[in-house]
Amino acid sequence: MAGPAADPEAQLLSFQRFRALSKPRLAYGYGSRSLSQLREREFGRLAGTVYLDHAGATLFPQSQLTSFTKDLMENVYGNPHSQNITSKLTYDTVEQVRYRILAHFHTTLDDYSVIFTSGSTAALKLVAESFPWVSCPGNSGSRFCYLTDNHTSVVGMRKILAARGITSTPVRPEDLRLVEERDEMGSHPSCQPSHLFCYPAQSNFSGSKYPLSWIEDIKCGRMSPVNLPGKWFVLLDAASYASTSPLDLSTHQADFVPISFYKIFGFPTGLGALLVNNRVAPLLKKGYFGGGTAAAYLAGSDFYVPRSSVSERFEDGTISFLDVVALKHGFDILEHLTGGMENIKQHTFTLAQYTYAMLSSLHYHNGAPVVRIYSDSEFSSPDVQGPIINFNVLDDKGFIIGYSQVDKMASLYNIHLRTGCFCNTGACQRHLGLSDNMIKKYFEAGHVCGDHIDLIDGQPTGSVRISFGYMSTVEDAEAFLKFIKAISLHSSGGQSVSKARTGEPGAKSTEDKAQDEHAITNSRCLSPEEDDHADSRSWNNSHPLHPPLREASSTWQSPVEEPEGGLNRDPELPVVTKICLYPIKSCAAFEVTKWPVGNQGLLYDRSWMIVNHNGVCLNQKQEPRLCLIRPSIDLQEGRMVIKAEGMEPIEVPLEEASGRAQIYQSKVCADRVNTFDCGEEISKWLSKFFGRPCHLIRQSSNFQRNAKKKHGKDQLSSTTASLSLVNEAQYLLINTSSVMELQKQLNTSDENGKKEFTMEDLNSRFRANIIMNGTRAFEEERWDEVSIGSLHFQVVGPCHRCQMICIDQNTGQRNQDVFQKLSESRERKVNFGVYLMHTSFESSAPRFLSVGSQVLPVVKEDEESQSSPAAQRHQGHTS
Structure with missing residues (x-):
């Protein structure tokens, strides 16, 4: 409401x-x-x-980590399943933590047992697998009922139960009702099933707290989720509730209580527990058994005796005992800091x-x-x-x-x-x-x-x-x-x-x-700013689309290239005014007037990327100073030169180094890519510049990353739509008229002290490969296809912008005005520019993109009536 x-x-x-x-x-x-x-x-x-x-996830305090680390440095904790002195220390510490957990929830080992799990989800799965479900004839078997305002992990329990023939029933909060007496509904005389009702103590969606009195009301029959004969048990999901509220299990004795410790302390993650009421524990049925859970068993025949302790019986394998040790420090520090x-x-x-x-x-x-x-x-x-x-x-x-x-x-x-x-x-x-x-x-x-x-x-x-x-x-x-x-x-x-x-x-x-001076430090990688383009393969004689290196220069003449000016130019058509490639993902642009095209886009565009010590790709949202790294490529010399203020220039060869380079498995927008390390020298250079360990890695030439089929563009087959380390597509095109429209809106704002944005500043923020002029603002979003010179492209959709457009590409400084104004003027879609993919090459001859080439668009069929006269006139000449 x-x-x-x-x-x-x-x-x-x-x-x-x-x-x-x-x-x-x-x-x-x-x-x-x-x-x-x-x-x-x-x-x-x-x-x-x-x-x-x-x-x-809440956040952990500094002193918790300090105290925990000191504990680990001063003590030796062995596997608790062993019998040596260090293992005994671990076992005793773990048992002490169990007491501490129960004390936190105002109960003791007399009433509850603690089963450590990997989290509250694993605790819920454990209940689904071990609850004493009974399958009876007709509709008289066990029933699992759950409040619709439950976490996915609760709803997912029904899949386990469906395989066992158990019915699951969702219950809306408003449908729970008090009952005067239970209708037996003609139960099967030999079947007295156990039912389970699960509800959250606190909704993780809205924060609403559901009455803890429901526990007793349902168990004693005063409240009924479903009118069925049998005995009701209650599973109270306390993961959200316990993060900021006290839970007294001595008063509200739920049968099962899953909890997640990182919700309370922030650390450790991946550790939870199931608190089991000891009156219910003997009813739980053990299926699979792992290391440490068996009192005795035979490998050659069906003989297995579980341990008597419910905790040991259900903690399959060795628990995460060092994380359990960390819980002690979590409880100590939380009490000390807050009371x-x-x-x-x-x-x-x-x-x-x-x-x-x-x-x-x-x-x-x-x-x-x-x-x-x-x-x-x-x-x-x-x-x-x-x-x-x-x-x-x-x-x-x-x-x-x-x-x-x-x-x-x-x-x-x-x-x-x-x-x-x-x-x-x-x-x-x-x-x-x-x-x-x-x-x-x-x-x-x-x-x-x-x-x-x-x-x-x-x-x-x-x-x-x-x-x-x-x-x-x-x-x-x-x-x-x-x-x-x-x-x-x-x-x-x-x-x-x-x-x-x-x-x-x-x-x-x-x-x-x-x-306004603050900006995001982590976000989803959807930005074109670091994205889309490049053939990461070496420029060598073996590739059919790559001329020899000795012929490489910015003045090559393609035998199939369209004339760039003169008698064949139509003054009404837009033209390419600037071409940029971004050899290192998220770093500065390298502007060219004419550049070869490979099967992944502009040659060497986004062929390299910088990763941190964990192999995670850096982008400007996390590290704005990436824009100050300025690479340039010399095709004739076969090298990339990297410059940055305060640093001596460094060179990286374009050819893949022979020998055994370190291989990386990296991710680009959830896609796996095979890469290799470019060496210790450039790693030291980057680490010095950023003040933390960094590596330069390059996509392997023998690895192909296929473009995802999006926007209904069936023409982009997996054989032709190959990507480098880009995010979405091979090319990004922006329209100067669109940039000018945005500039006008930004610079006519009536806010005092507002930054004046230049065209150069705005163009660089959008990090396009192709910048064109000669058409109306945002007309490019109505195009379906486009030819530039001798090359034909499919328009695969608009570019959805992220916070990287807030970063001044010359200084690395952040300012949110561009994003806010774009959001306001573009009906909050924050689209700017369009993605292009080349469909196929008609021949193996070298191809180029050149400044001055004319741009011939084909407008989408449903928008032809709104297209510019020049675009309409040339629709029949662009294929």
Whole structure:
């Protein structure tokens, strides 16, 4: 449901004023423990960053790692299945941690057992596999019921049960009901099945808290998910709830409680547990058995005796014992820093309540709300609501701004949040009003969980979620609210939004402008800025499309090249004004007037990339100084020269080195690529420049990466559509008229002190291979095909821009104005430029792209009537 209505002229309260008016007074911080000092001492790495994805993963404090590392340096921990002294230390420490976990949840080993798993998902799978399911005739067997507002990992349990003939039933929150007495429904006399009901203590979608009293109500029959005979057990998914709230299992005795420790401490990841009520433990059925779980067994016959301890019986193999040791330090530090989970609950809820109230009161000048909040509560109490706010941003006409767009904008302010459906499709459907058929339709349209397709036919496929953690501060909340006001200001065409600050409506404060200096440090790799193009193969005599090196020069004459000027030029057609290649992915452009084309695009375009010590490709979003690395290629000498300010130039040969170079398995936009290391000398050069270990790697010549078939372009066969280390396609083309239109919008803004953008600056930010002029702004997006000189290309779609266009390619400085203005003017799609792929070569003769070549487009059939006269006139001459 949406947030409460508010007066369009309502003013946002300061946090201090909000707390003063609250009754009872809201808690903030941890008493005498200074929150600002805690942030500075324990989370200094957050400086300049607003982290609001604690429901996804909270952050670990510095002292936890320091304490844990000191422990490992001072003690020797052996395999707990051995009997030596070091192994005994490990075993005893692990058992002590089990006690500590149960104490954290206000229970003991008398009532619960702790089974360590790889996470809460593995704990849920364990329950599905070991619960005492009974398959009976008709509809009288065991039943698995789950709340629709459950994580994917709960819903996935039904696949295991379906294979065993067990029925699974989804239950909406509003369908749970109290019952006077249970109807036996004519059960099979010999069948008294066990049923399992699973619900989350806190929705990971909206933060709504479901009553813990349901546990006892369902177990004793006062509440019924489904009216069936038999005995009901309850699985309480506490992964989200336990991250910021205390859970008392002595009062609310669920039968199974899966938890995930990184949600509580931030470290270690990949470790969770299933807390099992000891009254239920004997009923669990063991199937597979691994090392350490058997008291005795025979290899040659079916003889197996499980260990008596439920923990040892279900912990197959050696547990992640060093991670378990780390938990001790997690509990110690969390208690020391905050005083306990109750304090965390109050602190995080206060931040969420304030942010919710202020978001609800934000309205456009016409009274329309700025956000639509999805919640089952009014954030009145931490007993019914956790520190999670789920919403979509609206424009001043009430239309939803896609979550992907909001995410990109947040990155410009260095605000880290989460978008999508959060592995909770049931809650997403319920709150956003998405039917089953709509979900299926979205999938058929290409949308899958976790992608950036945020709107289909104007309807949202997901939403935006922020969540607070125990180290979150009011400054985090205020920075987020400033961000929402900033993007809503752009959405309203520059008109003011009702807000709680003095001064002129719509004016930027000093604090607002300070936020502009921040930018994202991690993001999905969809940018063309580092993308698309190049034949990574050596220029050698053996390749049919590659002339010998000794003939290479910028003045070669192709025997099949179209004339570049004179009598054959049509003055009404656009022409190529600039050609750029980017030999090293994400580094500076190398401008040429004429350049050979290979089967992967411009020769040597994106043939190399720089990776960190883990072999992960660097891009300008993570390392803006990449744009200061300036490579150039000398085809005649067979070398690439790399320059950077303050560094001596260094050379890299174009020919692949003979001998055994180190091989890398790398990723480019989720595609695996085979590469090899370019040597220690260039590695040292790059490491010195960036101040951290780096390597230069190159795509192997014997490795082919095929383009994904997108946009319905069946002409791009796997034999012709080969890619280098680009993201999307072989070429990127931009139109000077489109750039000029954007420049005009940027430079006519009425904001004081605004940067003046030059054409050279804007052109370089879009990192195109081909820059052309002579046509109307954005007309290129209506093209289906295009010929440039003697080469023919398929237009495979628009380029969806990311935050890299915010980086000045001459200085590496960030400024979000370009992205914001492009978003505003292009209806938030942030498209600019088009991708091209050459279809095929008619002969093996050398091919070139040249400045001055005419551009002959073919307009899409459904848009021919809107095309330019010159384009219409030449449609019959471009194939």
